[in-house]
Amino acid sequence: MEKKYLLLSLDDKRLKNISEIFGNKTSNKIIDFLSEVKEASEKDISDKLNLPLNTIEYNLKKMVDSEIVKESKNFFWSKKGKKIKMYGLSNKSI
Numbered sequence: 001m002e003k004k005y006l007l008l009s010l011d012d013k014r015l016k017n018i019s020e021i022f023g024n025k026t027s028n029k030i031i032d033f034l035s036e037v038k039e040a041s042e043k044d045i046s047d048k049l050n051l052p053l054n055t056i057e058y059n060l061k062k063m064v065d066s067e068i069v070k071e072s073k074n075f076f077w078s079k080k081g082k083k084i085k086m087y088g089l090s091n092k093s094i
Helices: 015-022 025-036 042-049 053-065
Strands: 069-077 083-089
Touching: 015 025, 015 053, 025 042, 025 053, 025 069, 025 083, 042 053, 042 083, 053 069
Parallel strands: none
Antiparallel strands: 069 083
């Protein structure tokens, strides 16, 4: 398995949140999955990792806020007319 890295400044205000994210097993699974695919929806991630959707939503929100994961410009509409966002890793040195 290829090692992945994230380069951060010690002055980065997001450092505490980022350290919490990387200390979380679920977040690490999501990051690892997103590193293998270009982008995925919350449902795709939930299905692939066999984790509850609300757990994925919670962890993705923290990762988007810390700019580890970004919302893609791509999206699609569900059968019920809901906009489904796609997520991918940000262009950080991961």
